[in-house]
Amino acid sequence: MLRPWKIQLESIDSKSDTPLYMQIVHAVIHEIRRGRLSPGDFMPSSRELAESLGVNRKTIVLAYEDLIAQGWLASRGTRGTIVSTDLPEQSLEAPKAPEPTAGQAGFHFRAAPGVPFALSASSPLVLDEGSPDCRLFPYDVLIRAYRSAILRAKRANRLKYGDPRGSAILRESLVGMLKSQRGLALRDENLCITRGSQMGVFLASRVLVEPGDTVLMETLSYTPAAQAFRAAGATVIPVRLDRDGIDVAELERLCGEHRVRAVFLTPHHQFPTTVALRPERRLRLIELARRFSFAIIEDDYDHEYHFEGQPLLPIASYCPEQTVYIGSLSKLTLPSLRLGYIAAPPKVIDAMVHELMLLDRQGNTPTEEAVAELIELGELRRHVRKMKQTYTDRRAAFIDGLQRNFGDLAEFDVPDGGLAVWLRFADTAILDRIDRNQARHGVRTAQSTSFAVSPATERGIRAGFASLNEAEAADALMRLRKAAVDK
């Protein structure tokens, strides 16, 4: 019987993070690989090896069991344990740890349709779809809020599992904020915290839609919402859109022809075109929702950033019984905090919470309670007030830059609200060039096709003006111009 163990003793370290048991497994595999243990060789008994290594016998038993499970050793019953005569395939390869998970899957799965996400390694200038400038967030305030939220939650032992609808403290703050600033008449049971507005849309799709149902969206819209509806089995039909918002006459016609369960809208600042849904169309939409019993999914993703006059009240503020209202704190705080919410009739919220339990059970309590503190202390309001001034200035400079660089190529309006401008191009060849050349010119925008709910319909560029300072934005627009005219 071989006794190679003394040689391995130095590589076994009881203070290492690697469990002793695993170190032994590795050592045995190493010995087999380098040929010091051969197929058929008897291993020392567990007691013998335990004594030789100065470890608990149970550790050796476990190591042997695992080596047997892996196929390196084989049991010969009462006679002992041998090195397997049918070693695992990798045993003859180079004697380094294999990296097997980099390989192919040995089971069926539904592959992603194309690249699931795009992240630039070189991080050029990004003209995003209307994000805030995260560099301007008051981080010291956020850090203090985390600190005080964690300490308070600790005292109340509130950092274990909690309410799936979210921290009661944040829900209360949001109910107050939505009541006073947006006219939403909410109670606690109308509200559920989510991880951003996408989760709100996903949850809505799960409770509103069954396979075969129809969801209506504007021809140009927030396409990740369309993906969520389709994943729930819905047929998504695009509805014409003009500068007053969705075409309600076409909406009515489609309601007569299909089982429409929901209409997804961003009525405040239409995504991507930035137009507001006019009041008379809102009225008509509500009539249709009542008549055809569909839900208006109102995604009010950047309510506060309104620059001209006062923002229109959300549809949910005067017709809550037809509305699933989706909000986000991504634009008010930081996208990477992943905070959003849904307001809807209580039984709809209950149904969504049932689905939410399957997704992720609940949110991140320290973050929820830190942001509740930012709301309660007025920090959020102060920050938004400051940012509105900054973004008003950036908007003006951006429009100048657009006129300089795209005055001859595109049409665009100064948006009343929201953090982006929508560029329309009569000549789609220009869009082809922008899509194709932008990386080469060190700038990035969403592909011009990415806003169309159905492929091969309208295209355009949505250019955010908030996340870059004036110099960066000027540079980005100059580069975008080059991409547009470069063959």
Added chain:
Amino acid sequence: MLRPWKIQLESIDSKSDTPLYMQIVHAVIHEIRRGRLSPGDFMPSSRELAESLGVNRKTIVLAYEDLIAQGWLASRGTRGTIVSTDLPEQSLEAPKAPEPTAGQAGFHFRAAPGVPFALSASSPLVLDEGSPDCRLFPYDVLIRAYRSAILRAKRANRLKYGDPRGSAILRESLVGMLKSQRGLALRDENLCITRGSQMGVFLASRVLVEPGDTVLMETLSYTPAAQAFRAAGATVIPVRLDRDGIDVAELERLCGEHRVRAVFLTPHHQFPTTVALRPERRLRLIELARRFSFAIIEDDYDHEYHFEGQPLLPIASYCPEQTVYIGSLSKLTLPSLRLGYIAAPPKVIDAMVHELMLLDRQGNTPTEEAVAELIELGELRRHVRKMKQTYTDRRAAFIDGLQRNFGDLAEFDVPDGGLAVWLRFADTAILDRIDRNQARHGVRTAQSTSFAVSPATERGIRAGFASLNEAEAADALMRLRKAAVDK
């Protein structure tokens, strides 16, 4: 023409959080409700009212448009705006702000099957399913980690939208931890951060299962996983389970009869029974996975808390190509941080990330990077080492308490690992009494039926020993005993 506006002036406050526009809307509704404005009355022109209130005319135009949309006012074209002759229904009710969202939904939705979650208002003693004691977490260390993570992320402008797979820093830390402590040979492309292990299961269900497929689970298991599989259209078939884990012979038979796409297991510390899947069964399971091309979904939810000998290595460490490995940081840190991860072959991860983009796009960056720091600084390891000692003591005291209170009623083993004990009862009448009487005796456990994948099969009590201190646990067990014997 009425001019009631001067009376309302004091209620309009340009410094209020409520937009001016909305204050005017409320004031007009209030005037109509109290009867000072009647149906058919002409309103002042927008210019006139703007002057009288000292606000921008655009604000009044918006208020009127909104009041028209809500049905309070009506346009008479060039003649002006009147109070609607067909007022909204609520107009005659008490003159307080309505709370309409508390009402019924006016659209179709799929209601939740029963109460979606249970939260006790009186918070009695909870014998949970095996959570850590969140009160013992080093909060000062967590606060410092948040602080330094936020400052570092700010400098790199990394708190905007990021990689949907999670912060690169946390993924790197986890790859290192899983490699050295659990033998998982991972690269970056094998790993995706999730919001807890439930999201891992949900994502797995979305990429592994199509309607009509079969997923196998042990008769007693983690039933929220079964719900996720069923939501994806799978038939979930329970497989017999004994004290060595899943019955692989029955598993093989079922694979011959159904299109099995996945087997969900907690092989390390079986949930809820705490048994380990024996090595020879692991080998057999792997053979079957290869033969029938199914995925082993290995949920390793509390790997580190192993008290007897060294933990067995995960199946994913020696058969990664058949495995979707799901881990959680809920037991190592705090459940309310919502951090978990999936390790799988790269193309499977890509497919899951595609689904994840529909759910919540990405995780909470400050939390991910704070926990990465806890790993890198060794704080997490120190904490777990300390907790293992504490929980070893609590386990011993808990077993004593169980022997005192349930020695005559139930059967149970001292678990080698995990933070809970599984209690088997020959007499189900005792379980009925525990389920029924526990609230009255000020104690809470999961209902005894909640672990059965199919209703009306096995039952039992899973009692966690870690989250309560010894005095609390003794009290809880005494109360549970009373519930068990109380008619």
